[in-house]
Amino acid sequence: MTNRRGLADRPRDAYIRFMNDSPLRFDAVLAAITFNADGLVPAIAQQHHTGQVLMMAWMNAESIRETLATGRVCYFSRSRGALWRKGETSGHTQHLKDMRIDCDGDTVLLLVHQDGVACHTGRRSCFFRAVRDGGLVAIAAPEDLPAGV
Amino acid sequence: MTNRRGLADRPRDAYIRFMNDSPLRFDAVLAAITFNADGLVPAIAQQHHTGQVLMMAWMNAESIRETLATGRVCYFSRSRGALWRKGETSGHTQHLKDMRIDCDGDTVLLLVHQDGVACHTGRRSCFFRAVRDGGLVAIAAPEDLPAGV
Numbered sequence: 001m002t003n004r005r006g007l008a009d010r011p012r013d014a015y016i017r018f019m020n021d022s023p024l025r026f027d028a029v030l031a032a033i034t035f036n037a038d039g040l041v042p043a044i045a046q047q048h049h050t051g052q053v054l055m056m057a058w059m060n061a062e063s064i065r066e067t068l069a070t071g072r073v074c075y076f077s078r079s080r081g082a083l084w085r086k087g088e089t090s091g092h093t094q095h096l097k098d099m100r101i102d103c104d105g106d107t108v109l110l111l112v113h114q115d116g117v118a119c120h121t122g123r124r125s126c127f128f129r130a131v132r133d134g135g136l137v138a139i140a141a142p143e144d145l146p147a148g149v
Numbered sequence: 150m151t152n153r154r155g156l157a158d159r160p161r162d163a164y165i166r167f168m169n170d171s172p173l174r175f176d177a178v179l180a181a182i183t184f185n186a187d188g189l190v191p192a193i194a195q196q197h198h199t200g201q202v203l204m205m206a207w208m209n210a211e212s213i214r215e216t217l218a219t220g221r222v223c224y225f226s227r228s229r230g231a232l233w234r235k236g237e238t239s240g241h242t243q244h245l246k247d248m249r250i251d252c253d254g255d256t257v258l259l260l261v262h263q264d265g266v267a268c269h270t271g272r273r274s275c276f277f278r279a280v281r282d283g284g285l286v287a288i289a290a291p292e293d294l295p296a297g298v
Contacts, residue, residue, distance in 0.1 A: 025283035032278065032285050044193055044202060051200020053193060056256040068280065100276035101285060103268050107205040109276040119252050127249035127258040129181065131217065134174035136181050136250060 026065055034105045035061070040076060041108055045118065048097040048111035054118035055126040057084070059108060071096045073110055092116040117143055175214055183254045184210070189225060190257055194267065197246040197260035203267035204275040206233070208257060220245045222259055241265040266292055 035041050040058040047054055057075040059067070063083055066074040073094035077084035087093030098111035119126040122142030129136045184190050189207040196203055206224040208216070212232055215223040222243035226233035236242030247260035268275040271291030278285045 028284045029280055042191055042205060044205065046200075046202055051195075053195055053202065053258055056191060056193065056251065099280040100288075101278045101280075102205065102275040103270050103272075103277070104275070107275075109202055121252050123252075126251035126253070126256075128252070129250045131178055131248040131250075135177045139249075 026068060029068070029099075029101075030061055030064070032101050032105045033061075033064070033108070036106075038078075040078070041106060043075065043108040043110055045073065045094055045110045045112050045114070047114055049113075052125055053127055054094075054112070054114055054124070057086075064108070067096055067110075068099065073112055087115060090116070090120075092118065094118070175217060178217070178248075178250075179210055179213070181250050181254045182210075182213070182257070185255075187227075189227070190255060192224065192257040192259055194222065194243055194259045194261050194263070196263055198262075201274055202276055203243075203261070203263055203273070206235075213257070216245055216259075217248065222261055236264060239265070239269075241267065243267070 033041055039060050041060075041064075042056055043059045044056050045054045046052065058078055059074075060076040063074040063076045066083070066085075073086050073096055075084040075086060076082070093115045094110070094112040095115070096110060096112055100109040100111070101107075102109070114124070117124050119128065121128070123140050124143060125140065128138055128140040130139045131137075132139070182190055188209050190209075190213075191205055192208045193205050194203045195201065207227055208223075209225040212223040212225045215232070215234075222235050222245055224233040224235060225231070242264045243259070243261040244264070245259060245261055249258040249260070250256075251258070263273070266273050268277065270277070272289050273292060274289065277287055277289040279288045280286075281288070
């Protein structure tokens with residue numbers, strides 16, 4: 001079933017229902033991914049309905065499996081050498097809406113809904129510095145966050 | 150000068166004019182970037198007016214300098230070990246509209262105008278495979294390209 005732009009229809013959260021129903025097919029997803037020598041693959045997080053690129057981090061097989069199974073994005077922290085459940089301490093959870101894999105299988109694109117902000121500086125996106133007037137300029141200020149977010 | 154969303158105004162192509170006028174300030178941009186042990190940084194290319202994430206590739210200092218100086222995106226090909234001027238052979242050039250750097254300085258976001266398609270499979274974006282119904286499904290077909298693009 002394709003729409004007029006030639007794209008397959010996108011049943012919302014189908015992957016989550018699937019993963020819960022039949023986790024074996026995870027191997028098909030995993031087989032398409034080329035992990036680096038450290039067992040990691042870069043993952044780009046993008047706000048699903050605005051297109052804003054929020055951050056880039058790394059995932060291993062286990063974090064991908066958990067992300068697909070729970071619908072909440074889990075990365076692998078290279079500095080801590082451990083799973084990093086985004087928002088676990090900050091409350092700034094990323095809810096998975098779609099997972100894409102690129103042609104070479106060496107990058108993952110996560111379409112998410114971001115609770116609060118993605119950046120530890122309090123900004124919505126980590127990419128808040130831009131080349132302007134020959135230097136780097138901050139183009140977004142930290143947001144005031146509602147309590148509990 | 151900020152607009153009502155608290156963002157600095159974005160003078161189009163200011164970085165290109167600047168780079169041509171006063172290339173020394175490139176060092177300020179470079180100093181904000183953390184390159185990996187191979188001297189590379191991941192770079193995400195995003196179509197500037199639609200938000201579509203097109204691809205992820207790698208840049209070194211030289212490719213960043215060339216990109217800012219020319220306004221045409223140049224990566225570093227890890228497989229060839231050489232500069233990769235996107236579109237040089239295919240004609241599928243990426244025209245730089247904006248360059249962003251993330252909070253940790255370890256990822257670059259390139260807002261571009263993509264001539265033709267970004268993916269070597271003939272698709273607009275490299276991220277054309279999505280997790281659907283428990284497996285991976287192609288959600289975009291190769292485009293018919295006009296001659297010469």
